[in-house]
Ligand SMILES: NC(=O)C1=CN([C@@H]2O[C@H](COP(=O)(O)OP(=O)(O)OC[C@H]3O[C@@H](n4cnc5c(N)ncnc54)[C@H](OP(=O)(O)O)[C@@H]3O)[C@@H](O)[C@H]2O)C=CC1
């Protein structure tokens with residue numbers, strides 16, 4: 001049986017924990033210090049609930065982060081310095097150059113690797129392959145309901161209570177989007193990493209009062225031809241900002257950890 005460490009036990013972490021492959025056991029769970037006792041009581045002795053990587057004295061087969069960009073800052077370098085593989089869902093953290101440098105340094109020192117997970121979007125495989133032949137332009141668009149944008153800086157850019165039609169409230173680079181909307185635009189950074197980079201990937205973010213899904217699209221052009229992906233994702237009931245597919249992409253990484261044929 002292989003052993004998993006998971007960072008974060010919110011909406012996504014709980015979904016992932018409920019769908020783990022049978023051959024992968026959740027052995028360590030990292031939560032914030034104030035929640036250790038409560039979560040330990042909930043999960044029982046089969047899972048060790050921790051608040052610091054240093055409390056783990058064995059090597060997990062895989063670490064998956066489902067906690068947010070702050071958690072990547074807090075725990076990422078320690079995971080990589082130990083030589084472990086870190087599946088990241090809060091990929092937007094990598095738009096912070098200083099953090100990226102420190103993660104690279106820790107990975108080089110310890111031998112760990114970062115797996116940037118596709119998350120709520122599809123088509124990252126094709127985009128990353130297309131890049132090898134040269135890309136000319138990449139546009140990522142994210143469109144969500146007012147409810148999904150609540151509690152984000154969108155509130156300062158548009159009145160989410162009175163908007164009556166789909167409205168673009170942000171245009172900029174993937175770097176700006178991922179850092180300004182850390183709970184909503186990680187996908188912008190994922191598309192950037194797969195394609196033209198943080199500063200050359202254009203992003204549009206839209207609020208759509210008629211939508212109950214999280215819509216993501218990629219338009220890319222290059223020597224390979226053209227790519228157009230549209231994805232309409234159901235949000236998790238427990239967090240409308242987060243698409244179910246994002247949690248499922250973490251489960252996919254878990255399956256890769258145990259399967260022989262990787263797809
Ligand atoms: N790439 C993609 O497509 C997507 C990426 N995401 C990323 O996934 C993250 C998680 O999403 P979701 O589960 O829905 O969010 P939630 O807010 O429901 O849960 C986040 C959980 O992480 C915990 N947490 C926060 N900081 C830390 C830390 N430093 N160490 C340990 N635990 C921590 C929180 O605990 P507490 O409440 O105690 O702080 C909370 O339980 C998002 O913040 C976003 O960055 C989300 C959707 C799509």
Ligand SMILES: O=C([O-])CC(=O)C(=O)O
Nearest residue numbers: 120184185186187242243
């Ligand atoms: O789940 C989604 O729809 C996308 C998301 O929040 C993100 O990219 O951070």
